[in-house]
Ligand code: ADP
């Protein structure tokens with residue numbers, strides 16, 4: 001709530017104008033019954049046609065001014081609400097992007113997605129309706145009661161009793177339904193999550209013939225949501241007939257008492273009609289107000305979920321996360337990065353993904369990391385790239401590295417993420433990169449050929465998520481992107497996983513000469529021995545630990561795991577065309 005106030009602070013006038021114009025509209029609405037009363041008493045009563053026409057014109061003018069006020073108010077309310085929503089969305093994205101990997105892992109991207117879209121919309125809707133109604137509705141209720149009091153003090157007693165009864169009914173029903181609406185919202189979230197999972201996974205679901213089972217589960221959850229919604233609606237549905245009953249009863253009493261007063265000559269016919277009109281206005285506003293409260297309670301719940309995300313901060317005192325990048329120690333000049341006794345646990349994981357890692361990475365060294373799936377290769381790469389902090393132990397960076405480079409380590413993840421835009425935009429990622437380096441990167445990453453095959457080559461449009469590219473194309477553009485980052489340390493996570501052997505070999509050769517030319521420190525992860533065979537140093541990972549470090553020649557003799565991997569793959573390559 002504080003945040004929303006902050007966004008609207010600079011737009012105070014707009015924000016205040018919405019309720020002001022809504023109240024102005026209400027003033028004109030409250031005048032309408034009075035004009036009608038005059039028309040009846042002075043026009044119809046006396047058969048004065050010109051007076052009737054005159055009051056008719058007055059009514060038209062009142063209606064016109066009312067509409068103008070209402071439109072103005074709604075414009076102000078809608079623009080204030082969208083200003084707040086825009087601010088909220090921007091800050092939310094900024095905050096989410098500032099979270100480190102482990103925080104994002106912990107809460108899941110779905111949670112962020114729902115808040116960015118649905119919750120922000122809900123808040124926007126709440127602000128909009130709040131500005132329109134929070135002053136108007138009480139204003140009309142009290143205004144109508146006061147007008148009634150002006151017309152006839154004795155009759156106004158009926159008003160106060162009716163308002164009291166209606167308020168009790170409306171708010172009583174509200175009390176019962178608001179918690180239920182919250183429950184409905186929880187189920188809606190669930191359905192949204194489920195829909196997303198099943199739609200994004202639809203190919204897998206179909207491939208494994210799980211359509212029927214998934215549809216059944218989905219239908220069951222849907223059925224429960226519907227049942228709950230119907231239940232809440234049934235309670236809400238009571239509101240209309242019950243309030244209408246009270247209203248009509250009040251009108252009967254009004255007419256009955258009014259008729260007596262008219263006979264006595266203390267009340268005019270026109271004024272009785274005005275009283276009946278006011279009664280109607282009060283009911284309408286109370287019901288609107290009740291709906292406003294439901295909307296507000298939804299908006300508050302959404303706001304709370306948004307605030308929760310803002311409260312997520314990096315490295316919240318997790319027992320494992322007691323070390324940070326700040327633990328920089330002096331390391332000797334030619335050593336760039338040093339890991340000492342590093343353990344790493346993923347959030348909420350019981351087993352460590354990495355344990356007791358000791359590793360020294362030297363300047364311009366070419367390092368290969370090899371190991372089976374799940375052995376911790378990617379995790380090690382992410383730690384080296386500074387995307388995760390060690391849970392215990394130290395990771396130290398050479399002072400030179402930190403001081404002289406904006407981005408000391410660039411990591412090219414296993415799965416390349418592409419954004420909507422041109423090939424060029426996807427490679428440079430908003431950085432100023434020379435054409436020469438772009439060309440070079442395309443060549444090294446083996447992208448040149450396929451990019452040039454597009455009519456508009458570098459300007460070729462990539463669709464959202466890169467869905468008009470193949471897996472191998474995305475992977476190669478991801479590598480090109482990494483090469484353009486100008487970092488002295490480059491980490492490539494399984495860069496050839498989607499490439500054929502021939503392309504892999506070319507990539508390996510060009511990558512090595514690129515690193516030599518640019519004096520880079522190169523770290524390449526792979527499942528294939530051929531990819532890392534010629535590196536200065538090969539790290540063999542097994543079950544989160546470093547099993548061996550050494551050159552190919554050393555490992556082939558001394559490490560059984562490495563030998564096994566190498567020999568089995570050599571056979572594979574011989575078989576391959
Ligand atoms: P590799 O790259 O060698 O295949 P990873 O480093 O990806 O292995 O994974 C190492 C271990 O950490 C595995 O047991 C895996 O299940 C676990 N792991 C990987 N990513 C996550 C994550 N985001 N959250 C929890 N556990 C993870």
Ligand code: MG
Pocket residue numbers: 377378379414493494
């Ligand atoms: Mg991996």
